[in-house]
Amino acid sequence: MPKHILSEEEAERVLNVADVTSALGIRDRAILETFYSTGIRRTEMINLQVHDIDADRGTLMVRQGKGSRDRLIPIGDRALAWIAKYLNEVRHKIVLADDQGTLFLVVTGDAFSPRSLGLMVADYIKRSGVNKSGSCHLFRHTMATLMLENGADVRFVQVMLGHAQLTSTQVYTQVAIRALKEIHTATHPARLERREDVKKIEDSMPNRLLKRVYGKEKQS
Template sequence: MRALNPKRKRRKLGPKANPAPGNPLHAYLHAYTDWALAAGYSEHTMATRRAAVLRFIVWCDERSITRPVELTRPMLERYQRHLHQHRKSNGAPLSVMAQLGLLNAITAWCRWLVRQNHLLHNPAADLELPKKPKALPKTILTVQQVEAILNLSDVTTLLGLRNRAIMEVFYSSGIRRMELIGLKLYDLDIERGTLMVRMGKGRKDRFIPVGARACAWVDKYLVQVRPEIVTGYDDQTLFLDDFGQPMTVRFLGDLIRRHVEAGGITTPGACHVFRHAMATHMLENGADIRFIQAMLGHANLETTQIYTQVSMTKLKEIHSATHPARLERLKGVGKANPQDETNDAAAALLEALAQEDDEQE
């Protein structure tokens, strides 16, 4: 295990504020953003889309494109090839999911331009987008690895106790990092062991259970830590940063990444490894797939079925019982049960979590 590094690495920010300031396309982007927020789109969604369109406007400005009527399908195809050929600072290409996110934002913006009569037709309507990859999540932790990471927190310190409580909630509930930083004091009922996730992905609420161990750590945090670090106006946010303020996505991501890396795990989307682990470990122990769906907040059961591969433990058990090249037959193991949905899902891949991994990059 590596020791925790208290120094946070500063990540490079995206494009500088208002790049290509003289390009008139900025006015259309601002109008689109205002319309979308008024129409009920979340601020997080629009911040992501705005950054994607802003990147596109910079590319357009370099080619003297300044009017919506100049946005044509061949030009968008050129931009698509540009994204495909782009290399990040480390030399790696943009992932397919990253390319899709950038292109989907452009498609939505063009659709709005048509709706507002700035364009006669949507040049992105027939754009042939790359297919979503079918891949496993980059990292699935074992129970022992999760426990080792949790135990890295120095719970004799205020911030160490807070960090342990945060990771326990992540592992117990499987919520996303945006959902965790939005939790309020009244969202967690320690006595009942329940958690209300308000305005999660898709602007949907959900009511889920939280384990007794996670509740116990949060109770310690509320009694011993939060009163000591809270400063200024208290808006009832559950977890606070080192300065007593509500956490940002970047602060939380860096915090969990340091703990995961100290446990010997290097992976993008550190907060999501607990989400992966929660779903996989509960499936290993026989949890119904519909319960996992409710915990993760998936609107479609098929999304959960795709990524809920029966764990390698179960697959190895069936393999040992049925494969002819074995040392000895295991009695009573691996028999087919048509009523068992877990066995039916045994060959399904963990695609949905892999896609969420790519969204974190």
Template structure:
């Protein structure tokens, strides 16, 4: 069991000896997902959502999944809608949807293995998902300002510059970057091998020469200073010589964006959005971008056709009546020119 999953399941809840209670049934659900070879991160996320629901039930003296009815689940759905985070913001529609969807999956598992006669969540209508676009896209100039911020005279600064260059050049996800090993960088092919990416899929991603040069500088001048165990294969390391944590990576990226004076929200993922949008604006076919990003469905990638404005602005400027020179003004200009002669 992964360390992240261990964290989610570290403390038993409810009656941990009750074979019909939430705790033992959740452990069975987790084991079922592991046997089916689900990714550890997927299992952790699913277990966390079910755990949150179970704790909500236990607060209401509902100690077993068998006690849960459709009206109770509808009450939980209203609770999610009204819930406010520490910053007083509501849960996003996506988050509400995920909570309910994973509870439904848990009950489906219970029915499949005869722990329950029917699924009380089967008729719960999930919140409709808005088709939102990336909230922020960086310009090429903004990216360069951010990339210039790490202090490359230090080992950590050199590491961070290489990390930002890889994000911008390849568009890989933060978890994928944290798992990169030194042997995953294929200099001859100008590619990065993504091992066990999202959905447990391997893929090769192109990476530019500039990013490769910064990786080389980091490996030659900084990695050995961070390395404590020479058997450690991970490419990017903390000051303690350990693999980076995705959440820490988010903090680093956000720090450099803010220090560059870029007033746009985002961290690691903003480089992924930016790379895809700028490549599309410069003529890249959407299917190539899909392959680079590792999207299973083209529909997921097509949001970048909507955030790419350059071509739309060109067409707008060339065809919108208000953008065309006024003919009367043109005639007046030519008459004034003639008179001046």
């Protein structure tokens, strides 16, 4: 089971740490947005090529992922917008003359190493103050869990993550149901006397989950 999962609000806090007034901040925001949107693995991010992004179709091609399998997956408009900003304003300033086509580059014009990318993402998570440990895989866990909470079919999430077996993806259904189990425990007729517990849980729930469970949003 994933040890930590970011809520939607926590994920946004991490994304917003990047200083997008700087070139490297724009690059880092594009990387974080891509992790959040697609849930790809760290090595898959490192190996992305410029031509693997199809902005017109809204897709990202993962080549030779785990098990040497290719997969074509969707990527969100916001992530695409940050990638476009990085390509238009940053990449051409750091790419080497012998451009190998790698999408995300370090300041020397080389591709990220797994360690350097992991440390970069972990630093943003730490600086956000969300008090949850993790790095690139934290966004993978978060993407899968939030999609399932919002009603995505587990088989679609399986394709997104590149899992060969559905059982590998089903672990996230156990994580996604935790919030619903808390509501069931607090609101089932056998527990109706625990109204203060219900109020605490409702207050901690994001509006999207409140609306899904109760058909209502928080009152201001």
